[in-house]
Amino acid sequence: MIRIIAPLIGLGFAFVLVLGLFGTITAEAQPEDASHEYHLSPRDAGLASAGIFGKFDNQQLQRGFQVYKEVCSACHSINLVSFRDLASLGYSEGEVKAIANQWTVEAPSVNPDTGEVATRKNTPADRLPKVYANEVAARAANNNAIPPDLSLMTKARGDGANYVYSLLTGYQPQPAELVAEHPTAATPPGLHYNPYFPTLNLAMSPPLVADNQVTYADGTPATVDQMAKDVAAFLTWTAEPKLEVRHQAGLAAFLFILVFTGLAYGAYRNIWRDLKH
Structure with missing residues (x-):
């Protein structure tokens, strides 16, 4: 029985290898479409948090939060972050309370006496409010597209921070040669060309359209490039607020292993020493 089964297993294994090889050859033989030919890899934003020794720049994080609040929060939520978490950016307790109190959306509450739903001002314990009450409202306000929550955006995209930075600064007219070579790839009405987006065309209009769109409290010139870097740094923090702790733990573990190996x-x-001849 074993003599019969063994060759069958071998043939099956060989068949799977042939299928895999054929699939690879077929994929390589297929011509690349416009999205492969014109898609660009993200540019380096040069953030302080990048690399194994990266650390957050609180001044930049505060500027990035300002860009999010004044520009991005019109469409995108960051619902996994609480107001009190902003203290990690260097805000004082009073500043956190003021930010929560001034936020345009109020948090719902239930009257314990009547059971009626009312509204109240946000407190530091509340999460940053959602922009839209539900998906229907989000689609209605955005040409049937749902703006994604940005809490984990830099984790959800490859080369996350650099991707966000490149996308925000990458809007441009569609190249004429692209349309000439791929007529069906012309940017449809209502979409916007951006070579850093996987399909080249996306529904989100350029959020950063001009310099000085916001006025930084620390006096930093608010160029489009600077605003894009700052909000990319802020979204890196929302996705991984313990990044510095992780880097420190990794460095300590590396040094421990190095010393232990030496010992x-x-x-x-x-x-x-005395047993070898």
Whole structure:
């Protein structure tokens, strides 16, 4: 029985390998469409949080939060962040309370005496409010597209922070040669061309349209490039607020392993020193 089964298993394994090889050759033989030919890899934003020794720049995070609040929050929510989390950006307790109190959307509450739903001002314990009450409202306000929540955006996209930065600064007219080579790839009405977006065309209009769209409290010139970098840094923090702790833990673990390896090697040499000939 084993003599019969073994060749069958081998044939099955070989068949799977042939199918995989054929699929790879077929994929490589297919001509690339416009999205492959004109899609660009994200540019380096040069953020302080990048790399294994990266740290957050609180001034930049505060500027990024300002860009989000004054520009991006018109469509996008960050519902996984609470107002009190903003203290990590360097805001004082009073500033956090003021930010929560001034937010345009009020948090719902239930009257304990009557059971009626009312509204109240946000407190530091509340999460940043959702922009739209539900998906129907979101679609109605955005040409049937639902703006994604930005809480984990830099984790959900490859090369996240650089992707956000490149996307925000990448809007441009569609190249004439693209339309000439791929007539069906022309940007449809209502969409916008951006080579950093996977399909080249997206429903979101350019959010950062001019310099000085916001006025930074620290006096930093608010160019489109600077605003894009700042909000990319802020979204890196929303997705991974413990990034610095993780980097510190990783460095400590590396140093421990390095020292332990040295001690183990020294013990090995000491134990076997007199036993080798």
